[in-house]
Amino acid sequence: MVGDRYGASDGGDYDRGTVSAVTARVPAKVNLQLSVGPRRSDGYHDLVTVFHALALFDEVTVSPADTDSVLVTGEGAGRVPLDSGNLAARAVAALVEAVGPGVQESPGVAIEIRKRIPVAAGLAGGSADAAGALVACNELWDAGLSAQELAEIAGQVGSDVGFALLGGTAIGLGRGDQVTPALATGTYHWVLAFAAEPLSTPAVYAACDRLREARAASSGAPGDASGSPGVAGPPALNTRLMAALRSGDPAAVGPALSNDLERPAVSLFPALRKTLAAGRELGALGAIVAGSGPTCVFLAGSAARAVDLAVSLSGAGVCRAVARAAGPAPGAAITAGPL
Numbered sequence: 001m002v003g004d005r006y007g008a009s010d011g012g013d014y015d016r017g018t019v020s021a022v023t024a025r026v027p028a029k030v031n032l033q034l035s036v037g038p039r040r041s042d043g044y045h046d047l048v049t050v051f052h053a054l055a056l057f058d059e060v061t062v063s064p065a066d067t068d069s070v071l072v073t074g075e076g077a078g079r080v081p082l083d084s085g086n087l088a089a090r091a092v093a094a095l096v097e098a099v100g101p102g103v104q105e106s107p108g109v110a111i112e113i114r115k116r117i118p119v120a121a122g123l124a125g126g127s128a129d130a131a132g133a134l135v136a137c138n139e140l141w142d143a144g145l146s147a148q149e150l151a152e153i154a155g156q157v158g159s160d161v162g163f164a165l166l167g168g169t170a171i172g173l174g175r176g177d178q179v180t181p182a183l184a185t186g187t188y189h190w191v192l193a194f195a196a197e198p199l200s201t202p203a204v205y206a207a208c209d210r211l212r213e214a215r216a217a218s219s220g221a222p223g224d225a226s227g228s229p230g231v232a233g234p235p236a237l238n239t240r241l242m243a244a245l246r247s248g249d250p251a252a253v254g255p256a257l258s259n260d261l262e263r264p265a266v267s268l269f270p271a272l273r274k275t276l277a278a279g280r281e282l283g284a285l286g287a288i289v290a291g292s293g294p295t296c297v298f299l300a301g302s303a304a305r306a307v308d309l310a311v312s313l314s315g316a317g318v319c320r321a322v323a324r325a326a327g328p329a330p331g332a333a334i335t336a337g338p339l
């Protein structure tokens with residue numbers, strides 16, 4: 001792959017001495033199923049989820065520098081932390097920690113992130129940037145880490161970073177960090193409705209816990225993994241969704257979409273109810289909050305229907321902006337090498 005990317009038609013290596021910057025392209029994601037288990041003692045929740053990468057990409061460029069720096073431009077750039085709270089910077093630090101500081105040929109690394117994935121929107125944009133930084137630094141420093149080794153580092157940085165490396169459609173277990181590719185066929189055409197305000201992922205999980213406790217208290221039954229009081233056991237993979245994905249039929253996938261975080265997200269952001277209803281009324285095959293929200297995503301039957309739906313949804317005035325994206329998209333990939 002690297003040989004191809006650098007245009008070496010014979011697959012031969014390029015001169016490492018000329019590498020001055022590496023750029024990776026990384027996808028947004030939605031969860032076609034997001035089933036949330038009870039809160040664990042470490043504060044996380046066990047998940048059974050089906051990730052699906054969208055052709056809506058951020059770009060991350062890393063280059064050698066005298067000191068570490070992070071520059072963010074594009075969609076929602078002002079909301080991205082530039083300090084050690086930046087997920088891409090944390091990913092680079094975790095990579096250096098894993099391979100040792102000798103891997104770096106310069107004292108620092110400059111990270112430049114060009115954002116198209118909205119920030120704090122439920123689309124895992126920060127995790128995508130972390131995945132981009134990992135693959136780009138692995139390349140820049142010729143660190144030679146395998147996909148498995150990168151996935152292990154990804155898990156330390158955030159729950160969704162491993163999937164951003166993998167892309168496609170994948171099943172996520174644990175806190176979402178244990179990912180395996182799913183059997184899925186076809187291309188799916190999505191319309192995304194971006195909200196005017198962000199939502200904090202921890203706040204949405206906390207709202208999920210509160211709603212479950214309240215429901216369990218009112219019914220007198222203990223809360224459980226599925227959110228249904230009185231029914232014990234961990235969440236399970238939705239076999240109807242998996243069969244629909246194998247068949248590649250969006251009309252079957254649409255009604256099988258599910259997200260346990262939708263109700264908590266709507267409780268914190270009631271306007272989303274109207275956005276979801278508008279998409280359904282306009283003929284979407286499925287309508288769901290993306291991850292912890294507040295982005296709403298709608299499944300269309302074809303690319304042409306997605307265009308119609310996007311135009312109508314824009315006109316309905318139920319969100320800040322509308323975009324279209326097909327899925328599944330590939331995971332983090334190097335797009336440019338030596339400048």
Ligand code: C5P
Nearest residue numbers: 043044045158159160175176201202205
């Ligand atoms: O892993 P990541 O940093 O992306 O998670 C952000 C927050 O989302 C966590 O601090 C936690 O509050 C919540 N979370 C969770 N269970 C998961 C994943 C995330 O509670 N499986």
